[in-house]
Amino acid sequence: MKSKLIYILFIICISGCKKATTKNDTELAQETQNNPVEVSMDTNAANFLKDSSVTALSIGIYKDDKTYIKHYGEIDRSKGNPPNDKTLFEIASITKTLTGTLAAQAVLDGKLNLDDDIRKYLDGDYKNLEYEGQPILIKHILTHTASLPSNNKGINELSRKNEDSLSFKFAEVEGKYSKDLYFNYLKEITLDTVPGTRYRYSNLGANLMGHILETTYEKSFSTLLDEFVFKKAGMTNTKMNLNEEEHSRLANGYDHKGNLMPHFPMPIKLWGAAGALKSSMPDLIKYMQFQLDNSNAVVQESHKKIYQEDDDEWVGYFWRVDENKEGAFYHHHGGMFGANTYFYVYPEYKMGIAVTTNVGGGRAASVLGEVADGLLDDLKPFGEKSISRAISNVCFEDVDKGIQYYHQLKKENLNGYNFSNENELNVLGYRLLRKGKIKAAIKVFTLLVAEFPEASNPYDSLGEGYFEDKNYELSLLNYKKSLVLNPENDNAKMMIERINNISRK
Structure with a gap:
């Protein structure tokens, strides 16, 4: 019904225009309206923009060896500046999936073993990083089962206050953080359960994986990303730190009330392995293609199911893995104070979906999740509907x-x-x-x-x-x-x- 309505409105618009379009323009428009991928993108975007808290949306789909990218709305309310293929978005925790890919590379290269005690890669005494004689292993970091705190020291305390200025105080704390402070805090931590037995999401743990990878390869985390992911996937517009020109293309972020939010502190003083990357939609599509290549041994390794949460939900190398009778799919959400992104790869459907907006918070995340669900429901070639x-x-x-x-x-x-x-x-x-x-x-x-x-x-x-x-x-x-x-x-x-x-x- 919705697709038909869009088509009717399009015909009315064309017939009412005084300026005649060329034959090629008309044929192109007709093709777009009849393309189920384009129709689904437009329909789900229209539903998304009905929510008053959001103003911009970018959608990227890779399906049947074809790329589809569309942008909607405006980055800054009432400014008439829609996102485009050059716009950079903070992809936040989507970064972790790239960190997991590097960890998979390290395992295949013999640099890491999933059952390694993480203290093998730390200088100094960290007797505290065990519980009842059971140490934190590499696989516990990758699956968020290490029993480590969620964030750096001071962040969780801020979160409990739930103040309007939380985002700016968060940025201030992160901006002052250093590797010395990080390792000092690591020595203060007291585990409260046996590692590997309980899922507890940890940005602190993901950053620790960045350090471990640097130690094993004796290269910077950024260099490893460039060598093992960006160059192989052809990603030229995904960065940790931005120069002046790149920063000018970084979308402003807002909360659901329309208040301007701070970007993640730059330059990155830790490793950025937990959520510091910025990327464009064309680059996310390239990353999608990279992750859908089942002939790639690193991709296969990174998709392995390591920790089982319940009957059909697992965690891989930072990937969330859902499996049902239609097959397994891999996904992650990335959220900052002024950004939300969902990223999915469906090997069984040979399809990937990425949706992103420059509005942070749970409300925008929920609405954006509905867009991703709607796209999947419209476009998957087989299986149960929602x-x-x-x-x-x-x-x-x-x-x-x-x-x-x-x-x-x-x-x-x-x-x-x-x-x-x-x-x-x-x-x-x-x-x-x-x-x-x-x-x-x-x-x-x-x-x-x-x-x-x-x-x-x-x-x-x-x-x-x-x-x-x-x-x-x-x-x-x-x-x-x-x-x-x-x-x-x-x-x-x-x-x-x-x-x-x-x-x-």
């Missing part, structure tokens, strides 16, 4: 009818839609919640709990729905249930404490 997208429009008009439609599709076309992934209904519930449709969101989250009664996250989401509805009794009940099912759910712990504090007032 049940969330199938019922979304109906749910926004009448949630009860939407839920009825869900049950109808499940009864009539069980194998045609993805009913097995709890995230489908979870995403839809949060879309409704974000639009202020709290009662409707609660109904979707209630359906989610009914469909996945043994999973922790559905109860957490329903708890949030009731919290937003100020029904603290039911919110507390669901957060407690979520915590029973997953005792490590820190969000549930925090919300239970918050609700108890409200009740005491």
Whole structure:
């Protein structure tokens, strides 16, 4: 329906224009409108830009040996300056996948072993980097299971304050950081669990991998990126530090309120292995092609599943790896205070998707994630379609009818839609919640709990729905249930404490 509408609007526009187009222009426009990839890009971009918090979007797709890149909106609100192929975006933690690729290269070169104790590559005594005699190994760093802190000293403390000026204070702390401070902090750390047993995302650990790679090759991290990734992939527009001309092409970043955000501190004083790269969409496409080359031994190694989170989710060399009956795919999200990027490679579909915006924060990340999901749902050549997208429009008009439609599709076309992934209904519930449709969101989250009664996250989401509805009794009940099912759910712990504090007032 949406694709047809775009085509009709295009025809109206053409017929109403006074200036005649040439035959070639008309044929080109017709070809664009009939191309399913282009239609999907335009349709999903239009939905993205309906959200008032975002103004710019760039999409890159590699499919059937063809490259598609389109840019939408404007980088700076009301400035009329759309992103383009030369625009540089902060890709943040997408950087980690390149760090993982270098680590895979080092393993194949015999420079590293996944079971190496990381202290083999550190100068000095780090007796603290073990728990009950179990040391941190290389594979624990790569899979975020090393039990290391999330960030450099001082960053987590800032995050807990949740102040409006957080981003600038973060930039100030990072800008003053040095390698000496980094290693001093590494000696202060006390592990609280056996390495390799618990996933805990760590930028500090990713930077440590940068140091380890420099030590093994006796080359700078930037040199290794250039030698083993950039030159082989043909990436000429991906940089750690920028010169004056390159900096002029770096997109300004904003929060969801439209406030200008700081860029990641430059020059990079540590290794930048956790998230300091900036890249253009054409370069991200080249990286996509590089990662889709299954004949490349380094790519194969970097995609190996090392740590299993649950039945169909793994972690590889910093890659998130999801596997279902349609095959495995590899992805990562990168977010800074003024940037969000999703990057996916689907070897089974011989396709890659990258979407990026210059707005940071969870709200923009959620909307951008919907774009990536929509593109995949439109373009994948086989497999189940998204049940969330199938019922979304109906749910926004009448949630009860939407839920009825869900049950109808499940009864009539069980194998045609993805009913097995709890995230489908979870995403839809949060879309409704974000639009202020709290009662409707609660109904979707209630359906989610009914469909996945043994999973922790559905109860957490329903708890949030009731919290937003100020029904603290039911919110507390669901957060407690979520915590029973997953005792490590820190969000549930925090919300239970918050609700108890409200009740005491």
